[in-house]
Amino acid sequence: MAKQKYNYGMIGLGTMGRNLALNMSDHGYSVAGFDKTASQIDAFMQNAGSREVFATSNLVDFFNALESPKKIIMLVPAGKTVDLIIDELIPHLKANDVLMDCGNSHFTDTDIRSKKLEKLNINFMGIGVSGGESGARKGPSIMPGGAKEAYENIKDMLEAISAKASDEPCVQWLGPGSAGHYVKMVHNGIEYSIMQLISEAYHLLKQVGKASNKDLHDIFSKWNEGVLNSFLIEITADIFEKKDELSSGELIDKILDSAQQKGTGGWTSEDAMKLQVPLPVIDIAVTMRDISAIKQERIAMHKILTGPGVINTYDKDSLINWLQEALYFAIIASYAQGFALLYAASKKYKYDLNLENIARIWRGGCIIRSALLENIRTAFSQNPGLSNIIGDEKIAKKLMGAQTEIRKVIQIGSEAGIPIPGFMMALAYYDSYRSEWLPANLIQAQRDYFGAHTYERNDKEGIFHTHWEAKK
Ligand code: 6PG
Numbered sequence: 106m107a108k109q110k111y112n113y114g115m116i117g118l119g120t121m122g123r124n125l126a127l128n129m130s131d132h133g134y135s136v137a138g139f140d141k142t143a144s145q146i147d148a149f150m151q152n153a154g155s156r157e158v159f160a161t162s163n164l165v166d167f168f169n170a171l172e173s174p175k176k177i178i179m180l181v182p183a184g185k186t187v188d189l190i191i192d193e194l195i196p197h198l199k200a201n202d203v204l205m206d207c208g209n210s211h212f213t214d215t216d217i218r219s220k221k222l223e224k225l226n227i228n229f230m231g232i233g234v235s236g237g238e239s240g241a242r243k244g245p246s247i248m249p250g251g252a253k254e255a256y257e258n259i260k261d262m263l264e265a266i267s268a269k270a271s272d273e274p275c276v277q278w279l280g281p282g283s284a285g286h287y288v289k290m291v292h293n294g295i296e297y298s299i300m301q302l303i304s305e306a307y308h309l310l311k312q313v314g315k316a317s318n319k320d321l322h323d324i325f326s327k328w329n330e331g332v333l334n335s336f337l338i339e340i341t342a343d344i345f346e347k348k349d350e351l352s353s354g355e356l357i358d359k360i361l362d363s364a365q366q367k368g369t370g371g372w373t374s375e376d377a378m379k380l381q382v383p384l385p386v387i388d389i390a391v392t393m394r395d396i397s398a399i400k401q402e403r404i405a406m407h408k409i410l411t412g413p414g415v416i417n418t419y420d421k422d423s424l425i426n427w428l429q430e431a432l433y434f435a436i437i438a439s440y441a442q443g444f445a446l447l448y449a450a451s452k453k454y455k456y457d458l459n460l461e462n463i464a465r466i467w468r469g470g471c472i473i474r475s476a477l478l479e480n481i482r483t484a485f486s487q488n489p490g491l492s493n494i495i496g497d498e499k500i501a502k503k504l505m506g507a508q509t510e511i512r513k514v515i516q517i518g519s520e521a522g523i524p525i526p527g528f529m530m531a532l533a534y535y536d537s538y539r540s541e542w543l544p545a546n547l548i549q550a551q552r553d554y555f556g557a558h559t560y561e562r563n564d565k566e567g568i569f570h571t572h573w574e575a576k577k
Contacts, residue, residue, distance in 0.1 A: 106168075106169070107137060107159045107161075107169065107170030108159075108167060109135070109157075109170075110170065110171065110172040110173055110174060111135040111136055111157075111158075111159060111170050111172065112129075112134045112135045112136070112176065113126075113129060113134055113137070113138035113171075113177070113178060113262065114136070114137050114138075114167060114168075114170075114171045114175060114176065114177035114178065114263075115129075115136050115137070115138045115139070115177075115178050115180065116138075116139045116140070116141075116167075116178065116179045116181060116190060116194075117175060117179060117181040118138045118140040118142075118145040118146060118148065118149040118160060118529075119140075119145060119180065119181075120179075120238050120241075120408065121180045121207075121238065121241050122138070122149075122180035122181075122244035123145075123148065123149050123152055123241075123264070124238055124241035124298075125136075125178065125180060125207070125234070125241040125242075125245075126138060126149065126153075126158065126261060127152060127153065127156070127242060127263065127264065128242055128244070128266045129265075129266055129423075130156045130157065130158060131266075132262070132265035132266055132318065133265070134262050134265070134266075134473075135157045135158070136159075137159045137160070137161070137170040137412050138158065138159065138160035138161070138167075139160070139161060139164065139167040139173055140160065140162060141162050141164065142162075142278065143391045144480065146160040146161070146162060146517070147390055149350070150160065151284055152464060153291060155286060155561055157517045160179050161210035164193065164194075165197075168197045168489060173199070173202075174199070174201040174202045174203065174258070175199070175202040176196070176202070176203045176205075176258065176259060177202070177203070177204050177205065178205045178207050178232075178364070179204065179205065179206050179207065179208065180207050180234075181208060182208065182487045183208045183209045183210045183214075183367075184210075184214075187206055187208065187210055187214070187218070187266045188214075188218070188226050189384045190219060191204070191221075191222070195222075195225065195227075197223070197226075198222075198227050200225070200226035200227065201226065201227075201228065202227050202228065202231070202316065203221065203227075203230060203255050203259060204227060204228065204229050204231070205229075205230045205232050205249075205259070206218070206230070206231050206232065206286075207232045207234045208234075209286075209289060209290075209293070209369055209373060210231060210286050210365065211232070211286070211290075211291060212231070212283035212286040212376075212454075213283070213340025214331040215229075215231035215250070215286045215291070215320045216283045218231075219231070219251065219282050219283070219379040227253060228251065228252050228254075230241040230249055230250065230251030230252070230255060230256065230259070230285070231246030231249075231250050231251060231282075231284075231285045232245075232247060232248065232251075232263075232286075232288040233246070233247070233249075233250075233288055233290075234247055234289075234338065235248070235285055235287020235289065235292055235470065235471035235472055235473075236268065236470045236471055236472065237245075237472065238470070238543045240268065240470050241455050243268075244266065244267055244269065244421040244469070244470050245266075245267060245268060245470045245471065246267065246268055246269035246275040246276070246466050246469060246470035246471035246474070246566060247263050247266075247267050247275065247276035247466070247470075248276075248278070248279055248285045248286075248288045248289045248292070248463075248468055248563075249263065249276065249278050249279060249285045250278075250279050250280050250281065250282060250284030250285025250287070250288070251282065251285065252281065252282055252283065253278055253281070253285075254354070254365060256278040260278070260279075260414035263276045264276055265355035265459060267466075267469075267470060268469035268470025268471075268474075269469060270276050270465070270468035270470075270474075271290070271467030271468075271557040273465065273473070273563075274466075275468065275469040275470045276390070276466055276468070277459075277463075277465070277466050278302055278464040279458060279459075279462070279463065280451070280456035280457055280458055281455070281456065281457075281458070282454070282456070282532050283454070284454075284456040284458065285446075285452055287454065287456065288447065288458070288463055289369075289446055290369050290372050290373050290376070290577060291373055291446055291450075292297060292385040292467065292471060292472070292473055293369035293370055293372075293373065293444045293472075294336075294369070294370050294372075294374065294377075294384065294390075294443055294444075294446070295371075295387065295440060295442075295473050296370070296438045296472045296473050297366075297369075297370035297391060297394070297434055297455065298370075298386045298387045298389040298390045298439035298443075298527065299335075299337050299388060299439055299473060300337060300390065301386075301389065301393050301394075301456040301527040302386070302432055302435045302436060302439070302528065302531070303337060303338065303341055303432070303468050305518075305524075305525040305527050305528055306428045306431070306432050307321065307341075307524065307527075308523055308524075308525065309424070309428060309472075309514065309517065309521075309523060310324060310424070310425070310428065312415055312521065312523060313417075313418075313424065313517055313521055313523070314419070314421055314424045314425070315413055315417065316421075318345045318354075318358070319345075319346070321342075321345040322342050322343075322345040322346040323378040324425055325338055325339075325342035325345065326340045326342040327367075328342075328429055329342055329431075331429070332429075332433050332435070332476065332562070333424030333432055333433060333475075333476075334475065334476040335436075335473070335474060335475030335476065336471075336472060336473070336474045336475070337472065337473070337475075338455075338475075342517070344356075345357060346436075346530055347551070351573070355555070358474060361400070362397055362400065363397050363398050364393075364397045364402045365394070366391070366392040366394050368388065370393045370394070371386055371389060372512060373443075373446065374387055374388045374391050376446070376450070377442075377446050377463065378451055380409050380446065380450060382442075382444040382445055382446045382449045383442065383445075383530075383534065383537075384443075384445075384446060385442070385529045385530035385533060386435060386438055386440065386442055386527055386531050386534065387442055387443065388530070389510075389526045389527055389529075390527060390531045391488070393526065393527070395523075404429075405481050412522030413520060413521060413522045414521065415523075416521070417517070417520060419520065422546075424517075426510070427511075427513045427517075428510075428514055429510075429516050430506075430507040430509075431507065431513075431514040431515075431528055433503065434504055434507035434508065434510070434511040434531060434532070434535075435475065435494075435511065435531035435532075436475070436501075437477065437494075437500060437503060437504055438504070438530075438531035438534050438535060439476065439531070440473075440478075440481055440494060440495050441494045441495050441500075441533065441534075443494055444460055444463075444464075444481070444492045444493070444494055445492065446545065447460060447463065448460065448481060448491075448492050448493070459483045459489070459491070461482055461485035462494060464478050464481040464482035464484075465478075465482050468482065478531070480499065480500060480503075481494055482498070483499075484497035487541050493537060493538075508532070509536065511528055511531065511532050514528055515528055515529055515532060534574065549561075550573075551552040551574065553570060553571060554570075554571075554574075557570055
């Protein structure tokens, strides 16, 4: 039994839950933990040291340990587990209690759960938390959605534990219902995209530029000091110098080239398809993880299918410079696509998102934090109705300034037969988006030809259909 009442409850004392609880405790919030696994409770108590915490696997004791109204955070694997736990909690929850799901739940699940709990007057909040284990411990970026009034009860705590960027907390109430989880999903879509682009740059540097791991460490470290400054570039530089503990050389060369995924990137693409928002760089990032995972097929095809191979060599400094610019270009395109989806989803799902706030809270703590987000934030602050950041003059200039280099990089990849579809999609997106005319008139003609789907004309109002097979 607990000797006192605790401010917050934490359900799920895995690494994320544990670290978030310790972060809360560091900021003066007392936390009672619940986990069904005894070893997790032990780990939590051990990590807590002399801190004022309590942990149990008895739900009654857990609830008795919390001050009322209860404020409970769940950090458990997304999916069915969340529903099972909610069902177990419901008999113990009372009106005005706040239940927070801080996992990567699908936004449609969050909507269903919110409605179910709303009927019982229980406030359910879907909260995206980004930053991994160390973010949870030292300050994550936090993306809360749900009832605004409920948010007021947890706001001070979330601001205290969040990352800070230019002294501003990286947390902001984003909107009702599933707004927080939606924004976190798109964050992850952008995350997939940037990771894919970085790995393409690595591929070219390694195979065309013949860069060693030491060179790669130096290149990425240098890039991190310039326009590409970001968490993902920074950790990439670190990765290349990590020695393997099980054999000689660097660990990177021992890791199987088969990427896994929990699904959030794919969810982003799925919903974008549904809302008809083009996200080609994010889509291809998901696809490339899938292609990487069919390793056995790739090995078999490698023996059959031929390609050009690396023939041309390039001046190393030029290659590094072209790739830096190409990455900058394609990363801007990734953010542009993610924010364009948020713009559309905000209208469709009535989230009423403030995109400037989202750029602001992504500047610190989260996986996609980068110097570029400051420019994106400024773009939205100057034009809150911006439907695509490429519409911002300064951002458009950055893209235009790097287009020669990305075209060069694509040429190098294609002549060597090295797959760099992220770069290709970024450029194709740019070239399509700036095209006054696209050959979709032919698609319309074909649709009308075989399916009588009709078409519009560019010189007359109305809907038209043609008997295409009639005598010429
Ligand atoms: C974050 C990460 C985090 C997690 C991803 C990994 O923002 O902290 O996005 O949520 O690392 O879910 O996703 P995949 O397993 O799909 O790569």
